[in-house]
Amino acid sequence: MSLPTAYYFMMGSHRDYQYSIGRSPFEDHSLNPKPVWLLRPSAEGFTPWLLTKTARGYVFTVKDTPTGAEGNSVVAILDNNRTPVVEWIVEPVPNEQDRFRIRNTNRQYWTVDGSNTQNGYKIVLRREGEGSQIFNIFRAYRDFSNEEEKYSQRTDSKDGSTYNPEKSEESGRQNFFGSGKREKKFCS
Structure with a gap:
């Protein structure tokens, strides 16, 4: 199964603990690579990931930074000259929906330390079968950046267009709140 280039949410688990995969909300401000974590529930909710399909795999981007490996850790790369970006290989778990294993070309898998x-819990690279290596990857179907603008404007309920009180006499204040007869009936 191939994942199209899109935004996704990722979850991992360690024993009975399951939560979002992402970067820590408490990072230093240096250009050093930032570790990727199985976050605590007190973190800032679910982190959206951009998975970009390439010819050899996927580039995983979190908080506008691509990921790679430094030592045995999966990291977000802030300085491309220091740490190379890795094109990760995504393997679906047989007979399971939205569950995957992620590895590099050396067959080292993302693993919850x-x-x-x-x-x-830090995400590290380990050989196959060592620890928790299965991750849930769910597609984020909407572009959340436009949600606030979409719902901040009143709309005309008839055609979905932006509400305009000067459009006609019928679409003025009286019609917006209901017909006059109906209001009198329930208000008296």
Whole structure:
């Protein structure tokens, strides 16, 4: 199964603990690579990821930064000259929907590290079968950036266009709140 280029939400698990995969809300301001975590529930909700399909795999981008590997850690890369971007290979889990394993070309898989920290559990690279290596990847079907603008304007209920009180006499205040007869009936 191939994932199209789009925004996704990712979840991972460690034993009975399951939550979002992303960058820590508490990072330093340097250009050093930032670790990727199985976050704590107290983090800022679910982090959207941009998965960009390439000829050899996928570039995973989180908070506008592509990911790579530094040592045995999966990291977000702020300085492309220091750490190369990795094109990750996504393998679907047989007979399961939205569940995948993510690896590099050396067959090292994204794995939830067993060490619990203040940020959660670090995502590291391990050989196949070592630890929790299955991740849920759900498509974000809407572009959330336009939601506020979409719902901040009143619309004319008849055709969905932006509400204009000067459009006609019928679409003025009286019609917007209901017909006069109906109001009198329920108000008296």
